[in-house]
Amino acid sequence: SQKIEQNSEALNIQEGKTATLTCNYTNYSPAYLQWYRQDPGRGPVFLLLIRENEKEKRKERLKVTFDTTLKQSLFHITASQPADSATYLCALVIGSGGSYIPTFGRGTSLIVHP
Amino acid sequence: AAGVIQSPRHLIKEKRETATLKCYPIPRHDTVYWYQQGPGQDPQFLISFYEKMQSDKGSIPDRFSAQQFSDYHSELNMSSLELGDSALYFCASRRVDFRSEQFFGPGTRLTVL
Numbered sequence: 001s002q003k004i005e006q007n008s009e010a011l012n013i014q015e016g017k018t019a020t021l022t023c024n025y026t027n028y029s030p031a032y033l034q035w036y037r038q039d040p041g042r043g044p045v046f047l048l049l050i051r052e053n054e055k056e057k058r059k060e061r062l063k064v065t066f067d068t069t070l071k072q073s074l075f076h077i078t079a080s081q082p083a084d085s086a087t088y089l090c091a092l093v094i095g096s097g098g099s100y101i102p103t104f105g106r107g108t109s110l111i112v113h114p
Numbered sequence: 115a116a117g118v119i120q121s122p123r124h125l126i127k128e129k130r131e132t133a134t135l136k137c138y139p140i141p142r143h144d145t146v147y148w149y150q151q152g153p154g155q156d157p158q159f160l161i162s163f164y165e166k167m168q169s170d171k172g173s174i175p176d177r178f179s180a181q182q183f184s185d186y187h188s189e190l191n192m193s194s195l196e197l198g199d200s201a202l203y204f205c206a207s208r209r210v211d212f213r214s215e216q217f218f219g220p221g222t223r224l225t226v227l
Contacts, residue, residue, distance in 0.1 A: 004156075034215075043118075043204050043218030044157065089156065100145075100208070101170050102216065104156040 003027065004105035006090055012111045013080055021075040021108045023090030029068045030092035034102060035075050038087045044104075047088075048075075080112045116140050118207050118219035126225045127195050135190040135222045139207030145169070146188040147216065148180060149204040157204060163188060164210065195226045 003026040013019050023033070032051045036044035050057045050066045050073065057064045063076040077084050087109045091102035119138040127133050139146050145164045149157035150173075159172035163182035174180070177195075182188045192199060202223050206216040 041202070041221070041223070043206070043221050045218065046215045049215065100210075101147075101159050101162065101172065103159070106154070106156040 006105040007108045010109040019077040019080045023073040034091045036089040082112045120219040133192045137188045137205030143207035143209045145208045147206040151202045200226045
């Protein structure tokens, strides 16, 4: 079965710096990979999706890269702000069509210090 | 914009009791998913419905059942509750022919005493 690894230790950075979070997976390459933000006690919020044939995706201060050879995705937040502090989940979707079940990692907690 | 609605937001039950969680997807979304998230854990997929039919099944215990109704709302029925069922239960909805993005509800926090 698919295994997803995200850093279990919290990432502490200073405001204004770039935060980089890592998502590694084993076994099959997903059709696409998603990143979500989750605040304590709340539902995950979709941020970005990147497909297997894409290397990089950007949205405002967010950037996601996808390396199917390394089986890794990197999630970057530039010019980070304390409001970016949250847990960031990586989710993989194998295949497409009728079956669409994202498999989530446990997430990495990001803490941005003012 | 309308979001996914879940009720109740908090629920406290005793062991061996039953619980029913409700989910109202975003209008025109045709797919509903249920997830269970324990403390510090990743969301675990339980079950999903597409156009009122069960489409995929994950790690849903036999004590749990779910269905999607004609108005597309979904209910997760949980019986013989155990202490280990205490968790956040999320519902997510998606429109299959639009984007591959799931929209999550605020969750129901179930506590089993």
